Amino acid sequence: MELLHAFTVLITIFVGILGKVCAEADFTQWHPPGPGDSRGPCPALNSLANHGILPRNGRGMTIPILIKGISQGLNVGNDLTIPVGTVGLLASDSLLKLSFDLDDLSKHDELIEHDASLSREDIYFGDNTRFNSEIWQSVVDFFRHDERVNTTAAARARFNRVKVQSGRNPEFTYSAKNMIISYTETAQYLSVFGNPLTGNPRVDWVRTFFEEERLPYNEGWRPPKMTTNLATVTAMTLELILAGGEVLPEGLEVTENLVGKILAGKPIEGIIGNPPIINRIL
Numbered sequence: 001m002e003l004l005h006a007f008t009v010l011i012t013i014f015v016g017i018l019g020k021v022c023a024e025a026d027f028t029q030w031h032p033p034g035p036g037d038s039r040g041p042c043p044a045l046n047s048l049a050n051h052g053i054l055p056r057n058g059r060g061m062t063i064p065i066l067i068k069g070i071s072q073g074l075n076v077g078n079d080l081t082i083p084v085g086t087v088g089l090l091a092s093d094s095l096l097k098l099s100f101d102l103d104d105l106s107k108h109d110e111l112i113e114h115d116a117s118l119s120r121e122d123i124y125f126g127d128n129t130r131f132n133s134e135i136w137q138s139v140v141d142f143f144r145h146d147e148r149v150n151t152t153a154a155a156r157a158r159f160n161r162v163k164v165q166s167g168r169n170p171e172f173t174y175s176a177k178n179m180i181i182s183y184t185e186t187a188q189y190l191s192v193f194g195n196p197l198t199g200n201p202r203v204d205w206v207r208t209f210f211e212e213e214r215l216p217y218n219e220g221w222r223p224p225k226m227t228t229n230l231a232t233v234t235a236m237t238l239e240l241i242l243a244g245g246e247v248l249p250e251g252l253e254v255t256e257n258l259v260g261k262i263l264a265g266k267p268i269e270g271i272i273g274n275p276p277i278i279n280r281i282l
């Protein structure tokens with residue numbers, strides 16, 4: 001009897017834990033960051049912190065915290081979260097704590113930060129962390145009259161940022177690594193606010209996300225049923241490359257393996273120097 005009771009208690013606890021893991025995140029408690037809160041160059045992590053789905057102070061990010069928040073909040077898979085988490089830990093001054101703060105991700109060009117962001121200025125001009133509305137407007141210009149962002153418009157908007165910054169930033173950096181990271185960012189907003197296979201998110205949802213760092217829950221958005229993972233992001237990256245007409249550096253073959261390595265900050269063999277920037281789409 002005693003044993004059976006213990007067993008029931010155990011099962012109840014277990015189901016309780018499962019219930020918690022599977023539960024949908026609470027999207028209704030959005031607040032802008034307070035004065036001491038850490039925010040970084042990544043609008044997705046900032047938004048999750050603003051909703052309290054990641055720690056609101058933006059500090060003490062560990063891999064388990066990121067996996068839970070990113071999966072519940074955006075249905076993005078561990079194979080994308082773990083590399084970025086690892087890279088974040090490398091950027092942190094407190095490697096021994098095994099956690100990082102969101103602003104640790106601003107370190108230029110070391111890890112995931114790169115020039116020609118969709119919504120941030122290049123480090124050369126000063127602030128590579130905070131949202132820049134003028135830069136974001138130049139992206140929105142590619143789809144402002146549409147209801148949805150299609151792959152072509154997203155690809156052109158992204159490539160335009162590369163061309164504009166390469167023209168005005170004397171210290172513009174654009175390695176194959178930067179290039180791929182930038183593609184995966186566009187692939188991820190198309191996936192999370194649209195569909196991981198077909199993209200096509202509502203323009204107003206994408207704008208709310210970048211402009212307010214808020215998930216457009218009140219406007220009807222819900223995390224997609226299908227997980228955004230390394231395979232879907234790689235496939236969408238290939239689509240974006242085709243749609244935008246950018247020429248890849250010689251020898252660069254975009255595969256899941258390559259994208260995974262780049263996101264994890266691992267070296268990629270055989271690719272040296274900057275990819276050619278060719279204005280094919282003008």
Ligand SMILES: *[C@@H]1O[C@H](CO)[C@@H](O)[C@H](O)[C@H]1NC(C)=O
Binds near residue numbers: 150152
């Ligand atoms: C994609 O959006 C662009 C920009 O509005 C538009 O010109 C183009 O026709 C769209 N393409 C498709 C296939 O819908």
